[in-house]
Amino acid sequence: MNAEIIAVGTEILLGQISNTNAAYLSEQLAALGINVYWQTVVGDNRQRLSQAVQTAEGRSDLVITIGGLGPTDDDLTKEVVADYLKVDLVPNEMAAEKIAAYQKRTGKMLTTNNAKQALMLKGARPLANLNGYAVGDFYANPDGADFVLLPGPPREFKKMVDSALIPILQEQSVNPQLLSSKVMRFFGIGESQLVADLADLIAQQTNPTIAPYAKPAEVTLRITASGSSIREANQLIDEIVSQILARDGDYFYGYGDDNSLAAVVVKDLVDQHLTITAAESLTAGEFQSTLGDVPGVSAVFPGGFVTYANSAKERLLSIPPEIVDQYGVVSETVAIWMAKMAKEKMGTDVAVSFTGVAGPDELEGHSAGTVWIGMAYQNREPQAFLYQFNNGRQQIRDRSVLTGLDLIRREIKKA
Amino acid sequence: MNAEIIAVGTEILLGQISNTNAAYLSEQLAALGINVYWQTVVGDNRQRLSQAVQTAEGRSDLVITIGGLGPTDDDLTKEVVADYLKVDLVPNEMAAEKIAAYQKRTGKMLTTNNAKQALMLKGARPLANLNGYAVGDFYANPDGADFVLLPGPPREFKKMVDSALIPILQEQSVNPQLLSSKVMRFFGIGESQLVADLADLIAQQTNPTIAPYAKPAEVTLRITASGSSIREANQLIDEIVSQILARDGDYFYGYGDDNSLAAVVVKDLVDQHLTITAAESLTAGEFQSTLGDVPGVSAVFPGGFVTYANSAKERLLSIPPEIVDQYGVVSETVAIWMAKMAKEKMGTDVAVSFTGVAGPDELEGHSAGTVWIGMAYQNREPQAFLYQFNNGRQQIRDRSVLTGLDLIRREIKKA
Structure with a gap:
């Protein structure tokens, strides 16, 4: 499956923020075995966003937009995608209730703009926003590429990817294999040396895959395997981990994404x-x-x-x-x-x-x-x-x- | 003038790195008054890179590629752009000499791959690489969008932007006004408060422009003015700086990009x-x-x-x-x-x-x-x-x- 990421936001085009959301999502998709061939950034502009959506739909199986789901007039993503797909926008009940509850709690008026955050593509599955009010969409398109609409604020975005999008993508997978991954961390060895030491393992990789990643002063390897069970995937990971440790175990200091x-x-x-x-x-x-x-x-x-x-x-x-x-x-x-x-x-x-x-x-x-x-x-x-x-x-x-x-x-x- | 940035690199599509180069370049272009309407990321793939170049050239006045100028087989940008523009690649003498000197100093063989880093689009102006070996290109295209080719490693990229690209863009400007900018740094006031305090100045901005930017725990304003001389531009900046200091001078602590x-x-x-x-x-x-x-x-x-x-x-x-x-x-x-x-x-x-x-x-x-x-x-x-x-x-x-x-x-x- 080939995915394309469209980040929507003039602030990225002005260089005020880096497109870290796209990096995070790309990494997750890679771990799921989904190829990302394109990332595009476009501003809060109806015409150019339409053009980006159309181009992406023509060359990808899955189009994922990030940003533009908020309450302001600049937030156009839902309208543009709905227009393109020729489907209506309808309110999502849970999201609307959450906004109403917020209004009640804070005494603020529920403006049309706020209500807009509860709108979804008709027929889409809602992606709950646990850190905000704008609901996300997973739209299985019978006529072309599927669409996923995610919010732009990183806290909302990341939580929605982890808790709502990834489970759906796993479940939608043509080959419903379960994925597991493990991060190995090394200090005192450069990326090029580590990759050279493991060249044959990396060259023959299919399942598990081995993805090296150089950070300032350390190198990590993400080992990802699929299997009919997590246990089976983990066994594949453990085998390759043993081989890696036999070669460069002296530089290995620990496992895990959040480790140091x-x-x-x-x-x-x-x-x-x-x-x-x-x-x-x-x-x-x-x-x-x-x-x-x-x-x-x-x-x-x-x-x-x-x-x-x-x-x-x-x-x-x-x-x-x-x-x-x-x-x-x-x-x-x-x-x-x-x-x-x-x-x-x-x-x-x-x-x-x-x-x-x-x-x-x-x-x-x-x-x-x-x-x-x-x-x-x-x-x-x-x-x-x-x-x-x-x-x-x-x-x-x-x-x-x-x-x-x-x-x-x-x-x-x-x- | 409308510019489009194409970052070339599979590592960005895999989420291994964020596209911080595009953010930096976009910020510099915005300060020069050049609109960036699109950023695209594409992998080290000849066909998709060609497609990206073609699409960009059709909708922009200036196409800037980042990455893919290095010595390996994956580095395709020069070849792809040369093919698209139908111009030859020719060695740049200074870059070739620098590579030869490196070879002499280190005793390493000058491989074909290394020599490749000295190649340029025929007729382009070289952009010197002060932190590396791959030379950059500024190609004034008589038949369409101009092309700029920049290296991907951030140290090489940033230095080339600052020392080679920006001066050329200033000089090439249709309206040869000179630009000056000044960064004001604030601590203890949030971005939204600062923007509210300066709302009328920001609303009426034309020359100078006022660009607020929230960093963790501080806010900066970049004031950019143009004039027929740097002195004239600086006078315009000084006037607006005085007005800003009169309102929020208590939170202002210093000037400059590299300040803290x-x-x-x-x-x-x-x-x-x-x-x-x-x-x-x-x-x-x-x-x-x-x-x-x-x-x-x-x-x-x-x-x-x-x-x-x-x-x-x-x-x-x-x-x-x-x-x-x-x-x-x-x-x-x-x-x-x-x-x-x-x-x-x-x-x-x-x-x-x-x-x-x-x-x-x-x-x-x-x-x-x-x-x-x-x-x-x-x-x-x-x-x-x-x-x-x-x-x-x-x-x-x-x-x-x-x-x-x-x-x-x-x-x-x-x-």
Whole structure:
């Protein structure tokens, strides 16, 4: 099945927002085995929207519009599609009741415009809007491409895709196979290297499929399989996952779309009853802030130190100024001192430290991107590791933080 | 002039990346007064790319492709456009030399594929690629729409747009007016309020134009004017800027695309010779990390404290546990203690503190989003301010950080 996505909204054509909805929907459709050959963006303009609908209907099996279902005069999608398909618009009872209830609760008048949000293509299946008032449509077209109408606000759009559209597409599938997918996350290996390592698996992929995706500083693989049951699909996934882990398991750190290195490290620390602190120079609190993103981190992270200037290394961590003078602030010795003293002062099991050159200027003769990461872990001998990162100040700091997290993850695994 | 953007890349149709290039380009074109009526995305497929090019050429004055200029077999854009326009592809000397120099430097063979990146439409003006090897094209078409070919990797794309394409478009403009624009940045006022305050100015806009743009937690206005000289355009901008400042100057914090509250605060601190530290509970280092993003911050920021747990408030800041017990950790008193003690321990002129509930769970009977921000500023009486933020853990922390920065900005202005 070939689908085409039409995003409707002048704000996209003005560059005020990126078309992230199309990206999300495309990813979901790909996972369902539906090919998306075209994405189009058109403004809130009746004539051009008509033209886009007609073009799409002529070359696709499924046309999905995003946006233009709201209450204002600019919101034209339903009218344009109804005109094109020559079907009427009729009120959807549940959506109309929801709007009426809102009116009652807030005391606002139910204007014609608001009522418009409850209108649907006659004969379409409603797609409930759990985060808003505009109802969506799934219109099985006896004479041509099927039409799906979705709202534009991302919260409404995403919820409707997940809870209403995907189940219908699965059910409508010509070959009613059930789909399952699993995301594998890797750190410390580039996309091209990972793809090269798995070249034969990727080349022969049919079921499961393997989709690599490079994010800043990490790579994910989405493994998607179909089967007559979820269990059967999952077995296919597990087999390929084992093969991938046998090759690149050293870089694999966890599963799941919403996972992160920080979440994995916090979970590992909680599981092992290990507390952690940090002393940060070039990262200036970013490592600790990244830990702070993870709900539940308070069980293992009491706090720590930002020691940007040398004076702070002395004041907060009691590092003798002679040490900094002798070895330089960007040095193995200072990284080890920072980790050791942070651990001691905070009374934690683990401490990590960051000292280096964020740039843009060099420091003490070291170029931007030179970073030492120190690690003090229970009674093990404190160590520090040297890295050379690049691509500018923020990337150097981000990369330092992720590398620190990965060092901890590996250190915990040694236990 | 009407432009159409064709982004070429299967990775966009698979939802692996958002089409952020199209958003950036659309914004630039809007600022130049060029209408974008269509954006299309098509995969690395010869037949569909041909179809997209043909459709675009039939309805637009300017067709801009993004992507598909690279060395691999998938990169088809040049060939397809050359076929459509019936012009040859010829090597661009400078681009070819750059590739040859790269080969010499790295010892890699110059493959046919690499050489392909130096090819251009015969008769086109080259658009230099300062961040890569694929040269871009500006082809003034005597028989139809003009064509622009740009590379897909965002770093290469953006640089080429800024440094090569925009100057040509300005110069090619039918009405050779010169354009100038200025971005005004606001914090603490919502987009809808700002737009309401400026409704009459926005309604009557012709030259300059006023384009509001809501980003997470801040709003910007891009004021764009044209004139027979940049000076004339700037005068028109200055007049409208004065009117806007008279109405909402209290929320205005700075000019410029690459500006930020953190950059403004760091600049103010440097100008006033004021040093700063922080004690962070719920923000867990994010405030200090945000300062750390600004090059040159080391002159005013020695470091600070992450005091996530109560034990850290005692250990690092010597806050008596009775104070926390008596008032609760989410309290005006504790926020003031944190700021006061951080300032004292670090020996800075200014200290800011954050204590509150990041969520998802409530704390001490306070709901997620309850945040106290404390401020100790030279010899002024330390104060703390209460906020109620919402929308989830990360947004609560982000908003706290920005609000802390804005408090400092306002405190400095009082001096």
